[in-house]
Amino acid sequence: MAKQSAKRIAQENAARLALMSKLLVGVNGFYLVIRLFFQYSTLGWGETLMYLVTLLIELLLYRSLYMTSRPRYDTTGALVDAGTDLSQPGLVSYMFDYIYISWFVHLLSLVTRWAWMVYLAIPAYLAVAFGPSAMRFLGIGQGSGGRQEQGEVTEEDAAREKKRREKKERKQQRVKYARG
Structure with missing residues (x-):
């Protein structure tokens, strides 16, 4: 029974990563074709640098997801470990969120230069989600602490x-x- 669950996780991970790789190539390929062939005159160094940096982070996160979710087999071909479940909450979901935000920003930046400001939502979310915990850890803002x-x-x-x-x-x- 436990092996069935591990096999299911391995299959779901493989399917999700296959879809992610197609979307990764599709979104970035579409961006490059439109930007280089139809909007080349509006392309500046700043926007090129922002695209390359965000693409690099996106690729590093994708690679990390790929490496941690790979199933491991023994010499007989039996499944030993299904890898990290990509549907779990926490760090894995934050990695997916960054990739999705990057795709959204890349496509939206074809319409407006202000699209890059969407990345400010990431530190804003981190401040809201983890700010109170960080404040308690640092001992800042405790009313009854005195x-x-x-x-x-x-x-x-x-x-x-x-x-x-x-x-x-x-x-x-x-x-x-x-x-x-």
């Missing part, structure tokens, strides 16, 4: 801490299942 540093712990804080400890103990007592 009281705790002085040793004054309120009853509410003590109750919250007790609940947190009890929940952690309950979690440790659960049976954990390992993927085989």
Whole structure:
């Protein structure tokens, strides 16, 4: 049963990467044909440099996705590891998001030069998504942090801490299942 899941993941990864490679070549080929043959007079060094840098990052991310999602087989041809599941959330989805944003910007930049400003959405999203965590990690903007540093712990804080400890103990007592 576990091998069926690994085979399914390997097949889905292969199909997704095949589609990605076709889109990668198609979008960038379309951009280059339009830009070089029909809009060459409007092409400047800045825009060329932006395209090359974003294309390089796009290719590096695609290569990374390709390498991590490759299935591994033993000498008999049996599947050992299906590779990273490309449908999982987290870093993999952020890599896909960057590639999709790059394609959107490349196509939109054929219409307007302001399309490159869409890349500002990436650091804005990172600030919104990870800003609060970074602020807590750095200790910036904690309203009750001053009281705790002085040793004054309120009853509410003590109750919250007790609940947190009890929940952690309950979690440790659960049976954990390992993927085989």
